[in-house]
Structure formats: structure tokens, C-alpha cells
Amino acid sequence: MAKAVQKIKLSSSRDIPFNKLVLSQSNVRRIKAGISIEDLAEDIARRTLLQSLNVRPVLDAEGQETGMFEVPAGGRRYRALELLVKQKRLVRTAPVPCVVRDADADVSAEEDSLAENVQRAALHPLDQFRAFQTFREQGQSDEDIAARFFVSVNVVKQRLRLASVAPSLLDVYAEDGMTLEQLMAFTVTGDHARQEQVWETVSKSGNDEAYQIRRMLTESTVRASDRRAQFVGVEAYEAAGGTVLRDLFESDDGGWLQDVPLLERLVTDKLKTEAETIAAEGWKWIDVAICFPYGHDHGMRELAGVPADLTADEQSTYDALRSEYATLEAKYQDADELPDEVDVRLGEIEEAIAAFENRPHVFDPAEIVHAGAFVSIDSEGELLVERGYVRDEDEAAYRAALVEPESGEEGDDDDGRVEGGEPGSAPRAVITVGRGQPEADDDEDDGIKPLPDRLVMELTAHRTLALRDALANNPHVAMTALLHKLCTDAFFTAYVPGCIEAAVRHVQLPAQAPGLKDSASATSIDERHKAWSADMPDDEAALWDWLAALDEASRTTLLAHCVSFGVNALFEKVDRYDGNGVSSHGLRRRLDQADRLVRAVNLNMVEAGWRPTVENYLGRVTKSRILEAVREAKGESSAQLIDHLKKGEMAKEAERLLDDTGWLPEPLRPAETTSESNDSGTAADPLPEFLTDDGEESDETAEDEHAHAVAAE
Structure with missing residues (x-):
């Protein structure tokens, strides 16, 4: 015969006057946490008590009920009611809903107090976000919602922004498929399709950190701190219909301007x-x-x-x-x-x-x-x-x-x-x-082949500028370089242009990567040049006397500065037809001498401020080159993290991985110490891979006279 199931008997509930309640010493809560008693009192005053108090009869010495009840579970609610009574907003005899436990119950008051807090399931954050969204849809303002739930208006805006993320991503978050930090990152844009696209990419790659999500969502935007945005003004941009992406959870330096064509206009x-x-x-x-x-x-x-x-x-x-x-x-x-x-x-x-x-x-x-x-x-x-x-x-x-x-009379210096x-x-x-530079063409061939001529010219332009700056700060080496050039011209019959143009002829930089003008080397050279110009007399006739009066240290420093403008460490395409261009021998000799100068002044392009970016290198080479760079700097495991990405995304991620690694492409690496056979007239060593030219330009590497050919995907 089956045993009957014992039925559960629930504790009775009834209203008890507040002045018949006392706070129990059995309440396990000792540390203040969560919403304050004052805020809870205001909430009770607005919407009354939402949860009954758990009470037990107070017994006298003989074990008889005294008519008073202690509150072991619900102490914060009791204190909030007590505050309302003190403020005379609640009468002392107001009935309070209570669940009454038997005084001799098997379960202790301490256990009831602990269970009420431990067994409580916290509301999922997503439910909070959606609840705030419902309040907004009901017509409540951000300020109203903030006042009713005792949070700041900014918190309301944050939760509403989180609730506006693509529904599919909210479902992933609800199933613990992404962290709150990742969800926060998606709020920088309201484009659900783009959010879903980025999540698909980062979740597959494993590189799904919040900063990477923000970076991908804003990669086609312009920061508000950009010189163009500062010049126009974010307010004017928004007035013209432009959209600004903002991050409510992290400092965003003013946000990102989304409509780049509008900004450019x-x-x-x-x-x-x-x-x-x-x-x-x-x-x-x-x-x-x-x-x-x-x-x-x-x-x-x-x-x-x-x-x-x-x-x-x-x-x-x-x-x-x-x-x-x-x-x-x-x-x-x-x-x-x-x-x-x-x-x-x-x-x-x-x-x-x-x-x-x-x-x-x-x-x-x-x-x-x-x-x-x-x-x-x-x-x-x-x-x-x-x-x-x-x-x-x-x-x-x-x-x-x-x-x-053309106008005015002789001697009339002011009026005209x-x-x-x-x-x-x-x-x-x-x-x-002015017009912008042409866009880079794509190249689907991922094979490792020599770097494009223009890219090498741009890289060596950086090196030339940094070498000028370093030489100008090393008068001893500058003097040696000048004497070497003069002695070569005086004692060797065959004249071949070298690295130092001792006329001194200012060597122009025909190929320049973006940012060269604002580089540390350019700034240093300009500041030094302006300082000398400010001291130098404008009258050419007075210049000789001024130079003659300089002390030797100043003369030597000025000489180094002037010599530095003749530095030509540029790579150029070899003229194979004996025209006016540089010959293979002349180019090799120039680069060998440039390497000697690099060693003499201890030039380090990392210290000179060069860093590999999408704009100056990574976006200009093949995927194999990008992976090779990451592999050299960070190892095979880092290269495998990005080897499945498309060219554009791979280049951007490689820029992050290579940051602060000190990695340099071959044309910018420190020169190795080798014998310089070219100066003695012997045959030149073979050119390195990035300078090779097989004599016949293939369709893949030919450079158009009117466009910059680059190796890119």
C-alpha cells in the first residue's frame, strides 16, 4: 500500500500594526549593501510594500506570547517603514502585511533570515535593460525612470543603449554567449547588420575582446579628435546631418564621425x-x-x-x-x-x-x-x-x-x-x-615577392629624413662624411654620385607616405632650421662676417645641419638604358654609404618614431608579407590568429599585434657591418631581395607611370 504524501502547511499571513513589530537580533544581515534605507523608504512611499515581512511572536519568560512580533527576515523593509513613521508619513499603527511563523517552528529565525537572501535569484541584467526600454515605450523620460529607480540619468541611458543592440546578440548574451563588456562594445553603433557581421567575425577568430569589437565597428569612421573634425567642429558636422557614434561606457575622446564623405566636403x-x-x-x-x-x-x-x-x-x-x-x-x-x-x-x-x-x-x-x-x-x-x-x-x-x-613711391615703406x-x-x-593620392590597387597574388618600388621609396624617404636628423646632431660624423666626399672628388678620377650631395643640394623626397611631414624627424629638422634662420642675417653680404664671428662649436653644429640636407638614402628604380637615372652601381654605392652613416650615428628607426601601420606598410603588401611580419615579431601562434582574415581586417589586426614590438621592414632595419667594396671600385654585391629587378617587369609588378602600383590583396 502506497504511503500517503505528507501535505505542506504554509505559514499564515495577516496585517500587524507597525508599533507591534520589533527588529530581531536573529537577522543575519550585518553589512550594508544595495539600495539605501532612504531610497527604499521613498520607493515604499510611492508603490507601497511589495513583499511581506517574516515575523515570529515574542514570548515572555514563561513562554507566553506578549502580543509583540520580531522581524528576523525583512529588516531593511522594517527600517524603511520606521523611517517613514519618524517622518510622520506613516502612522505608528499602520497595518503591515506579515507572514507569521510559529514561535516553536523547527526552522530557526536565523535560517529564515539567511534563506530569504540566499534563495533569492538576482534579476538578469538583460531583464533590467528591457524593463527600462518598456518604461521608455510607455512614455517615461530618462529623468523619470532615473528618479523612480534611484539611479543616475547616465545609467538609464546606458541600459537603454544596451537594450537597443541587435536582438540576435541580446539572445547570445542571455545565453551567456558573450560578456557584458562585449555587449557594451556593440553599443557604439545602432547598425544591427554591422553588429551581427562583426560578432560573426570575432567569434570565429577567437579575437573577441571588447576593444577589438569597438575597433571594427568604428574602422570606417573618423575620430572627433582628428584634425578635420576639429577644424569643422562636431556641432557643424551634426547640423549638416552627420552622425556621431558615442560610447557611453568608456572614454571615447568625443566619439567617431560616421559620415566621412560629408566631413571631407x-x-x-x-x-x-x-x-x-x-x-x-x-x-x-x-x-x-x-x-x-x-x-x-x-x-x-x-x-x-x-x-x-x-x-x-x-x-x-x-x-x-x-x-x-x-x-x-x-x-x-x-x-x-x-x-x-x-x-x-x-x-x-x-x-x-x-x-x-x-x-x-x-x-x-x-x-x-x-x-x-x-x-x-x-x-x-x-x-x-x-x-x-x-x-x-x-x-x-x-x-x-x-x-x-608697381605701386607706391621709392622709400614709401609703410603706406603701401x-x-x-x-x-x-x-x-x-x-x-x-589639392587632390588626394590615388587609391591602392588590389593584388590577389599572396606570394612573397619584392616590395613595390614606390613602397620602398616611401620607406627609404622615412630613413633619409631620420638619417638627416641624426647626422645633424653628430657634427663629428658630418665632418667626416663631408671630407670623405670632398676627398673622393679630389683624388678619384671617376665621378659617381654618392650618398652625400656635398654642393649642398637639397634632396627632395618624391615619394612620401602620409604623416611624414608631422614625423618626429621632420619636426626636429624644421625647429632646428628655424632657430638658425632666426639668428642668421638676411643680407648675404653680412653672412660672411656673421659666420666668421661664430665660435668653433657653433660653426661645426651649423656645418652638420647644412650637410644633413644633402643626405640621399633613397631607393630609386635603376635606369637600365643609361639614361639620366641612377645606375645599379650608383644605387648600390648610395645605399652602402647610407648604411655606413646609419651605423656611425647609431640610427634606430624605432627610436626615430616609425611604427608599422595599415597606412604606411601593412595595407600596401600581400597577406604573406603581413603574416611574415607578425610571425617574426610575435611568433607562429600570433600569425595563426589572423591567417584566416581578409586582407583589410588582417592588416588592421596586424597593426595592433606589431605595436611596440620594434619590428621593422627590411629597408628600415639597422645596417649590418660589411665591407664596402663599392668604394674601392670592385664589383657590387647582389642587391637584396627587396631591391632586385630581373630586367623584365611582369604584369604583376609593373608600375604605371600615372598610378602607384602596390602589392595588396
């Missing part, structure tokens, strides 16, 4: 407007570009403008600013840290002083009509105007104007000068907007 339009204003000053031509290449003004005459005079009020303001700055600087010179308000004020003063000191110079109208200006954007996103450059084709007319001024913004009488300036 706004930049071009604003630069054109600025160029029109500058053209009204009377210049013959205006060149406009987002950024001009390094050495764009080489060979042009630079007009010697004079600083514009300050008005009496401007001079008074300028003097007051400098005085205030000196006073604050002296007052806090011994302080370990400046007060915030003082630091801010010093910054404001520096900015105001710079505005006075960097005003456009004043130029002679007789000169200005033969010259032009470059209009671009500096690295901080500010308008950069470089005025007063005379092109070679205008040099004759400029010189004639000096003999027979034109300051920035004042229209001249010259014909309308020709405004030319």
Missing part, C-alpha cells in the same frame, strides 16, 4: 571660404589642402614680411597680459602644484599672448602680387596660413618689381603695405584645391 568648403578671404589680400595664387607634404615650400623665395604694429589699446592689453603672467609665475614658482584656477588663468594668458604674437605679417603690395600662400590645417585642427612664397616662374617678375615698383585681410589691387588670386 565640409572641410573642403570651409578651406575654400578661408582661401577666398585670404585671396582678397592680393596674392597671385592660393594653394589649398588639408595637409601639405614635407618640403612643399622648398626652393621658393619667402618674402620678408614685418609684424603688424599694435594699436595703443592692443599694446596696453599685451603689456598687461605679460605683466600678469610674470606676476603669477613668480608667485607660484616654488609651488609643487599650481591651483586649478591659476593653471587655467595661465593657459588663458598664454593663448591671448600667442594671438598677439602670431598675427599675419605685413607685406609690400609690389611683392605680394607676385607671391602666394598655402592654406591648410595644422595638427591641432586650426587653420594654418603660410603667406609670402614666390614660385620659380614668378621670380623674374618679382625681381623686376624690386627695380620698378598690405596686412592679412586688406584687399589689394591685384587680379583675383588663382585658388587651387
Whole structure:
């Protein structure tokens, strides 16, 4: 006969006046956690008590019920009710829903208290996100939701953004298929299709960290800190209909501008407007570009403008600013840290002083009509105007104007000068907007073959610039290099151009990778050149006396600087038909001498600031080359992590993997110590693989005269 199942008897529930309740010492909660008692009291006041208290009768010494009840489970609710009573928002005799346990129950009060908290299942975060989304759909504002659940408005925005991720990805998160950090990363864009595409890619590759997800979602965008975005302004971009992607969970440096073509159009339009204003000053031509290449003004005459005079009020303001700055600087010179308000004020003063000191110079109208200006954007996103450059084709007319001024009388130096913004009488300036470089062509052949000629030229341009900088900082080596060149010319009958152009002829860099102008080497060279130019007399006749008066250390340093401009460590295509180009022997000799200079000045391209990026290398070579680079720097296991990716994604991931590894492509690696047979006239060693040319250009490696051929997928 089957045994009858014993039925469970639930504890009774009833309303008990609040003044008949006391907090039990059997409550196991001792540490404050979660929402505060004050917030809980406000929540009870709004929606009343949602969960009954668990109570037991209080017995006297004889074991008889006293009419009072202790609360072992629900202590925080009890304290919240107690606070409402103290605030006179709840009467002391208000009935409180309670579940009443027997005083002699087998289960202890401590066990009830622990079970009520331990057995409770926390709400899944996704349920919270979706609940907030429901409240929004019901018409509640972010502020209303935040007030009702005692969280900040930003928390509400974050949870709503999480709930807006693609439903398929929310399902993955609900099944613990991705972490909350990964889900947060997907919120930078509202494009569900793109979110799903990225998740499919990263989940298969195993490289599914949150930062990688953010990177892939924003790879076709422009950061708000980009010079173009800073120049136009994010507000103007949004006003034109542009979308800004924002990350609510991490610092995003202002976000990402999604519509790049719109941004480019706004930049071009604003630069054109600025160029029109500058053209009204009377210049013959205006060149406009987002950024001009390094050495764009080489060979042009630079007009010697004079600083514009300050008005009496401007001079008074300028003097007051400098005085205030000196006073604050002296007052806090011994302080370990400046007060915030003082630091801010010093910054404001520096900015105001710079505005006075960097005003456009004043130029002679007789000169200005033969010259032009470059209009671009500096690295901080500010308008950069470089005025007063005379092109070679205008040099004759400029010189004639000096003999027979076009306007004004001889000796009239002030009245005829034109300051920035004042229209001249010259014909309308020709405004030319620069064009971007051609897009790289794809190459499906993944075989490892010699690097494209143009890429090697760009890489050796970086090396040439860094070598110039290093040589200019090593006068001893510069002197040796100069003497070596002069002795070679004097004692060897056969003249073959070498690495040092000792005329000194400034060697141009015909192939330049993006960013070369802003590199550390370029900045160092420009700053040094400007420092010497500021000290050097403008009058050529006075230059000899100035040089003669220099101390030996200064003369040697200046010599090193001048010699450095003749450094030519560039790779060029060999002229196999005895034309005007470099011969195979000449190229080998040049590169051998460049290697000797590299060793002499201890040049390290990593220390010079070069890093492999998609733009300067990884996006320009085949997938095999990319994998080879990662394998050399990080090992086979790292190469296997990306070997299944498409070319574009592989290049981007390789850039991350190679960061801070010190890896360099072959043309930039430190030169090995070898005997330099070329200087003695013996046959040259075979060129390395990246310089080889089999004499017949194949269809895969031929370089179009009008387009840059690159090896890319």
C-alpha cells in the first residue's frame, strides 16, 4: 500500500500594526549593501510594500506570547517603514502585511533570515535593460525612470543603449554567449547588420575582446579628435546631418564621425571660404589642402614680411597680459602644484599672448602680387596660413618689381603695405584645391615577392629624413662624411654620385607616405632650421662676417645641419638604358654609404618614431608579407590568429599585434657591418631581395607611370 504524501502547511499571513513589530537580533544581515534605507523608504512611499515581512511572536519568560512580533527576515523593509513613521508619513499603527511563523517552528529565525537572501535569484541584467526600454515605450523620460529607480540619468541611458543592440546578440548574451563588456562594445553603433557581421567575425577568430569589437565597428569612421573634425567642429558636422557614434561606457575622446564623405566636403568648403578671404589680400595664387607634404615650400623665395604694429589699446592689453603672467609665475614658482584656477588663468594668458604674437605679417603690395600662400590645417585642427612664397616662374617678375615698383613711391615703406585681410589691387588670386593620392590597387597574388618600388621609396624617404636628423646632431660624423666626399672628388678620377650631395643640394623626397611631414624627424629638422634662420642675417653680404664671428662649436653644429640636407638614402628604380637615372652601381654605392652613416650615428628607426601601420606598410603588401611580419615579431601562434582574415581586417589586426614590438621592414632595419667594396671600385654585391629587378617587369609588378602600383590583396 502506497504511503500517503505528507501535505505542506504554509505559514499564515495577516496585517500587524507597525508599533507591534520589533527588529530581531536573529537577522543575519550585518553589512550594508544595495539600495539605501532612504531610497527604499521613498520607493515604499510611492508603490507601497511589495513583499511581506517574516515575523515570529515574542514570548515572555514563561513562554507566553506578549502580543509583540520580531522581524528576523525583512529588516531593511522594517527600517524603511520606521523611517517613514519618524517622518510622520506613516502612522505608528499602520497595518503591515506579515507572514507569521510559529514561535516553536523547527526552522530557526536565523535560517529564515539567511534563506530569504540566499534563495533569492538576482534579476538578469538583460531583464533590467528591457524593463527600462518598456518604461521608455510607455512614455517615461530618462529623468523619470532615473528618479523612480534611484539611479543616475547616465545609467538609464546606458541600459537603454544596451537594450537597443541587435536582438540576435541580446539572445547570445542571455545565453551567456558573450560578456557584458562585449555587449557594451556593440553599443557604439545602432547598425544591427554591422553588429551581427562583426560578432560573426570575432567569434570565429577567437579575437573577441571588447576593444577589438569597438575597433571594427568604428574602422570606417573618423575620430572627433582628428584634425578635420576639429577644424569643422562636431556641432557643424551634426547640423549638416552627420552622425556621431558615442560610447557611453568608456572614454571615447568625443566619439567617431560616421559620415566621412560629408566631413571631407565640409572641410573642403570651409578651406575654400578661408582661401577666398585670404585671396582678397592680393596674392597671385592660393594653394589649398588639408595637409601639405614635407618640403612643399622648398626652393621658393619667402618674402620678408614685418609684424603688424599694435594699436595703443592692443599694446596696453599685451603689456598687461605679460605683466600678469610674470606676476603669477613668480608667485607660484616654488609651488609643487599650481591651483586649478591659476593653471587655467595661465593657459588663458598664454593663448591671448600667442594671438598677439602670431598675427599675419605685413607685406609690400609690389611683392605680394607676385607671391602666394598655402592654406591648410595644422595638427591641432586650426587653420594654418603660410603667406609670402614666390614660385620659380614668378621670380623674374618679382625681381623686376624690386627695380620698378608697381605701386607706391621709392622709400614709401609703410603706406603701401598690405596686412592679412586688406584687399589689394591685384587680379583675383588663382585658388587651387589639392587632390588626394590615388587609391591602392588590389593584388590577389599572396606570394612573397619584392616590395613595390614606390613602397620602398616611401620607406627609404622615412630613413633619409631620420638619417638627416641624426647626422645633424653628430657634427663629428658630418665632418667626416663631408671630407670623405670632398676627398673622393679630389683624388678619384671617376665621378659617381654618392650618398652625400656635398654642393649642398637639397634632396627632395618624391615619394612620401602620409604623416611624414608631422614625423618626429621632420619636426626636429624644421625647429632646428628655424632657430638658425632666426639668428642668421638676411643680407648675404653680412653672412660672411656673421659666420666668421661664430665660435668653433657653433660653426661645426651649423656645418652638420647644412650637410644633413644633402643626405640621399633613397631607393630609386635603376635606369637600365643609361639614361639620366641612377645606375645599379650608383644605387648600390648610395645605399652602402647610407648604411655606413646609419651605423656611425647609431640610427634606430624605432627610436626615430616609425611604427608599422595599415597606412604606411601593412595595407600596401600581400597577406604573406603581413603574416611574415607578425610571425617574426610575435611568433607562429600570433600569425595563426589572423591567417584566416581578409586582407583589410588582417592588416588592421596586424597593426595592433606589431605595436611596440620594434619590428621593422627590411629597408628600415639597422645596417649590418660589411665591407664596402663599392668604394674601392670592385664589383657590387647582389642587391637584396627587396631591391632586385630581373630586367623584365611582369604584369604583376609593373608600375604605371600615372598610378602607384602596390602589392595588396
